[in-house]
Amino acid sequence: xxxxxxxxxxxxxxxxxxxxxxxxxxxxxxxxxxxxxxxxxxxxxxxxxxxxxxxxxxxxxxxxxxxxxxxxxxxxxxxxxxxxxxxxxxxxxxxxxxxxxxxxxxxxxxxxxxxxxxxxxxxxxxxxxxxxxxxxxxxxxxxxxxxxxxxxxxxxxxxxxxxxxxxxxxxxxxxxxxxxxxxxxxxxxxxxxxxxxxxxxxxxx
Amino acid sequence: xxxxxxxxxxxxxxxxxxxxxxxxxxxxxxxxxxxxxxxxxxxxxxxxxxxxxxxxxxxxxxxxxxxxxxxxxxxxxxxxxxxxxxxxxxxxxxxxxxxxxxxxxxxxxxxxxxxxxxxxxxxxxxxxxxxxxxxxxxxxxxxxxxxxxxxxxxxxxxxxxxxxxxxxxxxxxxxxxxxxxxxxxxxxxxxxxxxxxxxxxxxxxxxxxxxxxxxxxxxxxxxxxxxxxxxxxxxxxxxxxxxxxxxxxxxxxxxxx
Ligand SMILES: Nc1ncnc2c1ncn2[C@@H]1O[C@H](COP(=O)(O)OP(=O)(O)OP(=O)(O)O)[C@@H](O)[C@H]1O
Ligand SMILES: [Mg+2]
Numbered sequence: 001x002x003x004x005x006x007x008x009x010x011x012x013x014x015x016x017x018x019x020x021x022x023x024x025x026x027x028x029x030x031x032x033x034x035x036x037x038x039x040x041x042x043x044x045x046x047x048x049x050x051x052x053x054x055x056x057x058x059x060x061x062x063x064x065x066x067x068x069x070x071x072x073x074x075x076x077x078x079x080x081x082x083x084x085x086x087x088x089x090x091x092x093x094x095x096x097x098x099x100x101x102x103x104x105x106x107x108x109x110x111x112x113x114x115x116x117x118x119x120x121x122x123x124x125x126x127x128x129x130x131x132x133x134x135x136x137x138x139x140x141x142x143x144x145x146x147x148x149x150x151x152x153x154x155x156x157x158x159x160x161x162x163x164x165x166x167x168x169x170x171x172x173x174x175x176x177x178x179x180x181x182x183x184x185x186x187x188x189x190x191x192x193x194x195x196x197x198x199x200x201x202x203x204x205x
Numbered sequence: 206x207x208x209x210x211x212x213x214x215x216x217x218x219x220x221x222x223x224x225x226x227x228x229x230x231x232x233x234x235x236x237x238x239x240x241x242x243x244x245x246x247x248x249x250x251x252x253x254x255x256x257x258x259x260x261x262x263x264x265x266x267x268x269x270x271x272x273x274x275x276x277x278x279x280x281x282x283x284x285x286x287x288x289x290x291x292x293x294x295x296x297x298x299x300x301x302x303x304x305x306x307x308x309x310x311x312x313x314x315x316x317x318x319x320x321x322x323x324x325x326x327x328x329x330x331x332x333x334x335x336x337x338x339x340x341x342x343x344x345x346x347x348x349x350x351x352x353x354x355x356x357x358x359x360x361x362x363x364x365x366x367x368x369x370x371x372x373x374x375x376x377x378x379x380x381x382x383x384x385x386x387x388x389x390x391x392x393x394x395x396x397x398x399x400x401x402x403x404x405x406x407x408x409x410x411x412x413x414x415x416x417x418x419x420x421x422x423x424x425x426x427x428x429x430x431x432x433x434x435x436x437x438x439x440x441x442x443x444x445x446x447x448x449x450x451x452x453x454x455x456x457x458x459x460x461x462x
Contacts, residue, residue, distance in 0.1 A: 111295030114258055115308055115358075116284035129299050 005179065009164075013183045016160035019078065019150045020187075023085035024143050031090050032135065035097035036123065045098070052091040060149050063087065064156050081150070081158030088149055089142040093135070100134025101127045133203040140195035147188040151180065210235050211271060211366060211398050212257065218265035219249075219256050225264070226252045227422045234366075239392065239399045241409040243444065244419035250402040251292055253419070254368045257400065259283055271365070285309055288359030292370040292402075294351040296343040302328070302354050303339035309362040327357040330391065332383075349376045353384070360395075367399040373408065385411055406444040407451070410434075418444070 038045050058066075063084045067074045073083045104127050112122045154162030164180025167173075210233040217230035227249045234240050242250045255261045257268055259280045268275045275283060288309075296305050304311075306327055307320045315323070328335040331353040343351055356372055372388075373381045385408060392399070392412075403409055409416050416433045418425040418440055425440045426433075433441060 105298075107291075107293070107295050108297060110260065111291050111297070114255075114260055114284060114289045114291060114295070116281050116312060117308075118281055121312065126297065126299075 009179055009183060012159065012161050012163055012180070013187070016147070016150055016162075016184065017187065019081060019085065019153060019158060019160050020143065020146050023082050023146055023150070024089055024139065026082065027086045027089035027142060028093055028139060030086070031093035031138075032097050034090075035094050035101065036128075038094075038098055039101045039127075049091075049095065049098075052094055055087050056091045060084065060088070060152050061155065064152065068156060076157045078153075078158045080156055081153035081160075085146050085150055085153070089146050092141040092145070093138040096134045096138025096141070097131060100131030100138075103134065104130045133199055136195060136199045136202065140192060140199065143191045143195065144188050147184060147191060151184055209272065212400075213269040214257075214266070215269070216266035217253075217256060217263060217268060219252055219261055220264040221252065221261070225422065227256070228265075229423055230266070231424070232417060232427070234398060234400065236365075236398050237396050238414045239401055239412055241413035241416045242400060242402045242419060243406060243409045243416055244404065244425075244440075246404060248419045249422045250404075250419060251370055254289070254370055254400060254402060258287055258289055258368060285313060285362060286364050286366065288361070288364040288367045290352075290355045290359045290367070290369040290372045292374070294343075294348075294355040296351055296354060296358075298343050300342075301339065302333070302341050302343070302346070303335070305343070305354055306357045306361055308358060309364075313362055323361060324357075327360055328354075330360075330387075331357045332387065333357075349380050349384075352376065356384075356388075360391075360397075363395075365398060367397050367401075369399055369401045371402055371404070374403075374405075381408075388412060406448050410448075 034048070038048060064080065067080045067084055068076070074080050108126065108130070109122065112126045117125070150158075150160050151162035151165055153160050154166050161180040161184045165177050168175070168177030168180065212232075212234040214230050214232040217227060218225060219227040230253065232240070242253060244250050252261065256263060257270075257275075259275055259278070270278065270283060270286075296302075297308075300308075303321075303324050306324045310320045310323055324339065325335040328338055333350060333353055338346075338350070338354075343354070346354065352372055352374075356369075359367055359369070373384050376384065389412060391397070401412055410430055410433070413430060415427060415429055417427050418433075418436075418438070420440045426436055426438050428436055428441075434445070436442070436445075
């Protein structure tokens with residue numbers, strides 16, 4: 001492997017990682033508070049989850065296509081890719097956080113009320129800590145999926161490991177495709193293992 | 206002891222779903238009393254405690270605590286003035302024993318040093334060495350140890366009223382007897398007022414200053430220990446018959462000569 005190729009793999013891997021981290025971060029900032037709000041508004045649950053579900057089913061290339069002509073969030077470049085990746089990451093985080101909070105043992109909740117905890121104290125000290133494993137599981141699913149989807153972001157000029165894949169396809173050169181696919185797969189594996197490890201550590205505490 | 210009751214229950218009715226679970230409950234609890242709520246499983250004992258604690262809205266009647274109707278109380282304040290030992294302990298699984306016991310003092314923003322001192326004192330009081338048990342999590346405790354932690358937690362902020370829901374159930378007879386004795390000793394030292402739920406007539410006779418016998422959501426009778434032993438109601442007779450049966454068996458199994 002040439003030095004130049006190695007350097008390019010490193011650069012694109014970092015780019016890829018950034019795309020994923022920013023997208024997951026933003027998605028979590030929307031989905032976790034959103035899920036908390038939904039635990040307080042049962043009537044909205046079906047609609048919001050339904051919407052997130054529909055968004056999830058849009059093929060990623062098509063979603064990039066829809067976003068391109070839009071002002072502010074659209075156009076060629078990184079931010080459009082981040083918006084799209086965010087949209088995909090929303091559902092798993094939203095659903096897992098919601099299920100995690102709703103899954104807190106009813107007896108534990110009643111005990112929290114009986115001890116004279118306020119609504120906010122119950123949320124921050126009981127519901128969220130007990131939902132942490134579920135939230136992390138949602139983050140893990142979203143991260144692994146996003147690492148894969150982010151390879152398509154190269155199609156709209158967002159960079160990342162997809163650059164190799166598209167170049168390899170255009171030049172019918174499998175080794176170039178692999179230069180993109182292998183690091184992406186490794187990244188997904190590492191993310192999966194790493195987040196699972198954290199999940200286990202935390203639920204043991 | 207002043208004359209006015211700390212807790213007054215007037216014509217209380219309580220509905221869960223469609224069913225009227227409690228009705229016509231009238232009871233005055235004076236300072237220092239241990240009122241035992243005795244009754245069969247499902248008669249509404251836990252429901253009555255939850256009404257007093259404001260966990261279940263009343264369908265009728267009124268509860269007055271420290272002279273004020275619970276409808277006028279800020280429920281958060283009310284609950285922190287009642288130590289509640291929940292049936293099956295209801296500990297927080299993600300907190301240590303020390304954090305569980307220190308919860309209400311912590312909510313009440315006591316100094317950390319004072320909380321720690323209080324937690325240690327209470328754990329010692331219920332027979333759990335603080336150094337060993339304080340850092341443990343509830344899942345690392347036996348059923349009986351959990352119940353002790355539940356009792357310590359209820360006592361933590363020194364509340365004027367204790368609600369105890371079968372605090373010694375699911376314990377082996379020896380440990381139960383020990384905890385019952387500890388409870389009596391504790392009552393001598395801290396002079397707490399308590400509503401104590403049990404379905405065990407022997408326990409009722411041991412700890413009660415007065416027994417309230419519940420039957421199908423209504424008060425069957427209110428009696429002191431001696432009055433209860435002489436009571437004629439069918440429900441009281443049923444409980445006492447169980448007790449006699451137990452004594453007879455003990456006599457038979459006792460070694461002779
Ligand atoms: N959420 C609920 N909805 C409807 N009915 C309920 C509900 N909770 C309890 N009940 C019913 O109310 C009645 C009283 O229940 P409660 O828990 O007060 O009984 P208990 O006297 O404490 O019994 P135990 O000794 O078994 O704890 C029972 O018949 C029970 O089935
Ligand atoms: Mg009960």
